[in-house]
Amino acid sequence: MSDFLQYADKTVVVTGAASGIGKATAQRLVELGAEVHALDYAPTELVGLASATRANLGVREDIDQAFAALPAHIDAFFGVAGVSGLQHDYNTTLLINYGSYKYISKTYLESRMSDGGAIAYVSSIGGINWERYQEELEGLIQADGWDGIVKAIEDLGMNDQPGPLAYVLSKRLINLFTAHTSTELAARGIRVNAVLPTNTETGLTPDFAVMRGGRELLEANAGLNNRLATPEEMADPLVFLNSHAARYISGQPLVVDFGARNLQLLGRKEDGLDRPMLGNAGA
Numbered sequence: 001m002s003d004f005l006q007y008a009d010k011t012v013v014v015t016g017a018a019s020g021i022g023k024a025t026a027q028r029l030v031e032l033g034a035e036v037h038a039l040d041y042a043p044t045e046l047v048g049l050a051s052a053t054r055a056n057l058g059v060r061e062d063i064d065q066a067f068a069a070l071p072a073h074i075d076a077f078f079g080v081a082g083v084s085g086l087q088h089d090y091n092t093t094l095l096i097n098y099g100s101y102k103y104i105s106k107t108y109l110e111s112r113m114s115d116g117g118a119i120a121y122v123s124s125i126g127g128i129n130w131e132r133y134q135e136e137l138e139g140l141i142q143a144d145g146w147d148g149i150v151k152a153i154e155d156l157g158m159n160d161q162p163g164p165l166a167y168v169l170s171k172r173l174i175n176l177f178t179a180h181t182s183t184e185l186a187a188r189g190i191r192v193n194a195v196l197p198t199n200t201e202t203g204l205t206p207d208f209a210v211m212r213g214g215r216e217l218l219e220a221n222a223g224l225n226n227r228l229a230t231p232e233e234m235a236d237p238l239v240f241l242n243s244h245a246a247r248y249i250s251g252q253p254l255v256v257d258f259g260a261r262n263l264q265l266l267g268r269k270e271d272g273l274d275r276p277m278l279g280n281a282g283a
């Protein structure tokens with residue numbers, strides 16, 4: 001079989017398609033023959049898209065309007081858009097990186113997908129160890145509807161804290177949400193996975209350089225091949241996870257870091273990310 005990814009004529013939605021990993025993902029999907037619908041609050045300049053909608057994931061009306069115009073059946077959803085927190089407050093960072101995706105999944109994806117449907121989020125290596133913090137994440141996972149999610153975020157009482165402190169929490173939440181929804185949707189034949197990128201050369205790189213103490217440190221702490229990843233090197237695993245080739249893979253938080261995580265798992269490097277949810281900011 002030659003076309004083992006089987007994206008031809010599939011209806012797919014990609015958030016964050018204007019830049020970085022989302023743009024590389026949308027580009028690859030166009031090349032593979034999918035009907036690609038892009039969502040971003042910036043203009044998406046890519047040839048071959050079926051549609052490109054300007055929408056702010058932090059605004060419910062924008063999401064509702066965007067989905068009102070999207071097809072009634074969606075084969076695959078790629079939740080890529082996200083922010084570092086450096087340009088946003090704490091609550092908005094949580095809302096964009098996690099809350100919007102919970103809302104989109106519950107309100108739109110679950111009713112528009114059927115057997116064979118697939119959802120993949122771009123989380124972050126910053127969200128590893130999410131399984132150790134389930135208790136403190138539970139309230140945000142259970143929050144229901146847009147207003148419920150907004151209230152659960154407000155109830156944390158953290159909005160006076162810097163936005164970057166919400167980044168790790170938002171990525172742990174999306175990983176835990178991936179675990180929850182993959183179990184809930186399995187009986188309907190819908191898969192849910194996530195890619196956890198290491199430091200990648202994108203529009204967010206300048207923010208992460210500030211948050212992590214400089215570009216040199218970003219490079220030193222990227223993959224074991226000692227360079228930042230390219231957006232395509234994150235997009236391709238993401239495209240794979242939502243493809244026919246990955247049809248028995250669900251619930252996977254796939255770390256894409258050229259093996260770097262193993263230094264921590266083998267005890268050769270301190271696990272700087274194994275801290276309570278407010279203790280670390282970075283990619």
Ligand SMILES: NC(=O)c1ccc[n+]([C@@H]2O[C@H](COP(=O)([O-])OP(=O)(O)OC[C@H]3O[C@@H](n4cnc5c(N)ncnc54)[C@H](O)[C@@H]3O)[C@@H](O)[C@H]2O)c1
Pocket residue numbers: 015016017018019020021022039040041042055056057058080081082083084096122123124125126196197198199200201202203204205208231283
């Ligand atoms: N770059 C890295 O080192 C790195 C590492 C780990 C994870 N990530 C994750 O990768 C994802 C993609 O980011 P990127 O690195 O490609 O950065 P990027 O800035 O190049 O792309 C992000 C895109 O998301 C869009 N976006 C941001 N907020 C939005 C909103 N509220 N509504 C609609 N669109 C919005 C932006 O306009 C942009 O086009 C993010 O979720 C990020 O957390 C990035």
